[in-house]
Amino acid sequence: MAAGLTKKFFIASMLMWIAPLAILCAFNHNLLPGVMNLFPHAMTLVSGFVAVISVNIVIVFYIYMAMKEPTDKHEPDLKFLTYAKASVNQSAGEGPTSVESVKKHE
Structure with a gap:
């Protein structure tokens, strides 16, 4: 492909x-x-x-x-989408725990 x-x-x-x-x-x-x-x-x-x-x-x-x-x-790669959403949430001011919470879910 x-x-x-x-x-x-x-x-x-x-x-x-x-x-x-x-x-x-x-x-x-x-x-x-x-x-x-x-x-x-x-x-x-x-x-x-x-x-x-x-x-x-x-x-x-x-x-x-x-x-x-x-x-x-x-x-789309689901892992990539999860990290991307967490990154957007983190840059929007929801705190640094967004990426960490994604890692905990894995």
């Missing part, structure tokens, strides 16, 4: 680096049709906008993949 999530995160992270760089290189080396007709200033602006849009597309795709994950597959 964790390996699949790590793989998806790694792929999305690499795409967020590769896609904009590939787009900028394609614009700078006139690999896209019609780019040679643009003024240099316009070409810089268009290539930047398209690169930013490509990163946003990758982010939307990654969010879509995350939302497709089954929710019943992930169950």
Whole structure:
């Protein structure tokens, strides 16, 4: 399970680096049709906008993949939740005995 999530995160992270760089290189080396007709200033602006849009597309795709994950597959660790709740209670001013009482219950 964790390996699949790590793989998806790694792929999305690499795409967020590769896609904009590939787009900028394609614009700078006139690999896209019609780019040679643009003024240099316009070409810089268009290539930047398209690169930013490509990163946003990758982010939307990654969010879509995350939302497709089954929710019943992930169950929180009860020990972690207990310590987290005790930590929140302790920082809220209920005293230092909250974490100690959790340890006593175990």
